[in-house]
Amino acid sequence: MLRTETYTVNFGPQHPATHGVFRVMLNLDGERIVKAEPVCGYLHRGVEKLAENRTYQQVIPYTDRLDYLAAGLQNQGYVETIEKLMEIEVPDRAEYLRIITAELSRIASHVLFVGVYALDIGAFTGFLLCFRERERILDLMEELTGSRMTYSYARIGGVAADAPEGWLDRVEKVVNDLPYYFDIYDDLISGNEIFQARTKYVGYLSAESAVDYSLSGPTLRGSGIDYDLRKAKPYSIYDRFNFEVPLGENGDCFDRYFCRILEMRQSVYILQQAIEQIRETDGPIMAKVPKVLKPPKGEAYHEIESSKGILGYYVVSDGSNKPYRVHVRRPSFVNLGFLDEMCRGGLVADLVAILGSIDIVLGEVDC
Amino acid sequence: MDNKLDSVIKELQEKFSEIKVSEQQVVTVPVEQLTSFMQMLKDEYYMDFLTNVTAVDYPSDKNQNGEEDDEEDKGTMEVIYNVNSITEGYTLMVKTSVARQNPKLPSMFSVWGGAHFQEREVFDLLGIIFTDHPDLKRILLDDSFKGYPLRKDFQWVGGRK
Amino acid sequence: MLETIFIDIANWIRNLLGSAGVPALWNDTVMMLVKLTAIIVFILINALWLVYMERKVAGYMQARIGPNRVGPKGLLQTTADIGKLISKEIIIPKNVDKILFLLAPVLIFVPPLTIFSVIPFGKNMMAIDLNIGLFFVFAIASLSTLIFWIGGWSSYNKYSLLGSMRVISQMVSYELPMMLALLGVIMIVGSLNLSEIILAQESAWFIISQPIAFLIFFIAAVAECNRVPFDLMEGESEIIAGPYTEYSGMGFAMFFLAEYANIMIASAMTTVLFLGGWLAPFGLTFIPSWLWFFVKMYVVIFVFMWLRWTYPRVRIDQLLGFGWKVLVPLSLANIFVTGIGMYIYRALGW
Secondary structure (H helix, E strand, O other): OOOOOOEEEEEOOEEHHHOEEOEEEEEEEOOEEEEEEEEOOOOOOOHHHHHOOOOOHHHHHHHHOOOOOOHHHHHHHHHHHHHHHHOOOOOHHHHHHHHHHHHHHHHHHHHHHHHHHHHHHOOHHHHHHHHHHHHHHHHHHHHHHOOOOOOOOEEOOEEOOOOOOOHHHHHHHHHHHHHHHHHHHHHHHHOOHHHHHHHOOOOOOOHHHHHHOOOOOHHHHOOOOOOOHHHHOOOOOHHHOOOOOOOOOOOOHHHHHHHHHHHHHHHHHHHHHHHHHHHOOOOOOEOOOOOOOOOOOEEEEEEEEOOOOEEEEEEEEOOOOOEEEEEEEOHHHHHHHHHHHHHOOOEHHHHHHHHHHHOOOHHHHHO | OHHHHHHHHHHHHHHOOOOEEOOOOEEEOOHHHHHHHHHHHHHHHOOOEEEEEEEEEEOOHHHHOOOOOOOOOOOEEEEEEEEEOOOOOOEEEEEEEEEOOOOEEEOOOOOOOOHHHHHHHHHHHHOOEEEOOOOOOOOOOOOOOOOOOOOOOOOOOOOOO | OOOOHHHHHHHHHHHHHHHOOOOHHHHHHHHHHHHHHHHHHHHHHHHHHHHHHHHHHHHHHOOOOOOOOOOHHHOOHHHHHHHHHHHOOOOOOOOOOHHHHHHHHHHOOHHHHHHHOOOOOEOOEOOOOOOOHHHHHHHHHOHHHHHHHHHHHHOOOHHHHHHHHHHHHHHHHHHHHHHHHHHHHHHHHOOOOHHHHHHOOOOOOHHHHOHHHHHHHHHHHHHHOOOOOOOOOOOHHHHOOHHHOOOOHHHHHHHHHHHHHHHHHHHHHHHHHHOOOOOOHHHOOOOOHHHHHHHHHHHHHHHHHHHHOOOOOOOHHHHHHHHHHHHHHHHHHHHHHHHHHHHHHHHHOO
């Protein structure tokens, strides 16, 4: 009788499809995956430990470097946790500015995902087209925050600076242009026969196991679970906006991909409302916060919906000006937990499609 | 929603007499009852989504000074679980504490699969051993790394003072 | 004048040698060498230029400009690239089979260069007029499979191995529908001689009388060239670069340029077999035949590039399934329909 042997392939850490320095130990039978063991930690910088020796404000730039593709969301999550700890009321205008940066970050992150996913599947043109739109968003963010990727815009108690003259108009213009580009993505990528053949019914994730494995974000919603913290537990001022939570049906790679496209359209909708409302909101952009922050003894856990999933910060204060412990619940990291089961029985090419559809950022996975 | 959570906590307090509830609705459960408590949360209160697992190191002051090593270390480590309910919409923070000398507690993997990676991370950075975990090994750090960096007595070279 | 410019040059050289008193046998040998050298130079320059064309096409499709710095309009960009690659060190990894590893990039150019000797570039413009031209082309073209395998196997790398195994399975399953599709054409013409196949298209190109065969042939040709959407062997997001993974410097460049040489062959064969070769359409004979040939060839090459910059990549099982379950039955049906058509045609006595 013929007997085949499995063999091990080291997929990464330097590999074009792992979106950074991520490694998967693949056990293959021919091209079929028997076992896929994720190995992470190549970008571990010990942010949680570093934070213990910084003052509360000094931690903000470290959060930028977690999910560097959507830094606005990371900043927001951290400062809201500290505000919860200190019970600070944030002025309305600052909240709106945070929402605008957060949603722009979300779109920027999703746009990049669409492009990179197209590249993973093999369509190079989609990759570069998506950078064109991301560039416009980054330009806006640069104008507001002075930085293109690591914004550090949110501050404890408010935001760093008010929007410059005419910035909101430019945001509005870009935001109104975006749906046209999303249509292009649908034409070029989502509607493509080969793209659908590669992603539909691949990497099936049942709703039960998605919940069981604590997966979150579009990965969870692609399986049809309606769980978006912006709707389920509205934080900040998300209860003031009208939007829907797009859901997938089959829980395959395509649904996870398409959820993000629909989510971007919803973000555009939120942004349009936010811009309209912020125009009528004047006032300070910083709450009255002492120069030296010394939160009372205690702890706080706060989660927001980042572009990758549920982003949680757990902060313990011992009454000094430095946090006693900062823990980040990173969606990319937790979402990786189910990779092995999703990949089993698939081909090497499916691994790329599945890993891409989870949308990980290694800065966040490895913290 | 908080009212709902209040009633849940009250019910839980009746069932488990040993749990403590703080003002911020943080539930502290002794290690021995952890598994049955968590299983009940999942089965009867629809807490199906384990968002966060982490731990904090609280060494006793005595030990921090580096004296009296022979005496028993009274420090503890707190393990924190944040559990969400997708259907009901509430969140519960559950805490348990283990002795620093022998940090061992049952793994929640049997209740929520999501504990898999997060418990590995806690083990990696704080050295807390989760018994019955299917694959407890370092996840972020190198396998040959010595020590647990998020413990307060961890010494490292370099860094900003 | 322009029509026969290359033939005139050839005759001029032949007369020159003849008048210098060179014996006929030597004269023929020299002529053959001149012709083949001309073809080699042509292919190499063309391959170089096609890289530039690809980058330009890609640039415009991706809303950017493409190379525009070296030379006028960036035309010398690829020349400079090759210069850089030549000057690079060829890294030989520790455990590779040294001889095969170095032999593969050298051999990779042999099949395309050989094939071009029989392709008619214009009226009476072919280095060798073979009666079994078509057969020769495909026999030699299949050899390149082996060379990819040599490169992948000798690299001592699992990605290379995976890539070269993909090449073999892909080539085997697409060679078959390709040949079967051509049978329709061969049945109509009744000859394997490429010139005769071109001349048979005087009234109507085979793309009109054999549209299905054309489609199958073109799809299979894309697969044979390892181009998107069938570029599984390189699949950079999956297996890094397939058989080329361990190659560096000029070794890599040879594989890279060979890909374009293969594209030229595929386009040239498409032109010869289905687009009327050097025949001028609509009676536009004032344009020389060889120019027509190149125009058609470049249009086909452009389609190749167009596909590449639009489509994603298929998966290996989909690729093989498509080849065996769709293309093979379809090409068999095409043969059947062609046969019946020819029978009716003859029975009607047209």
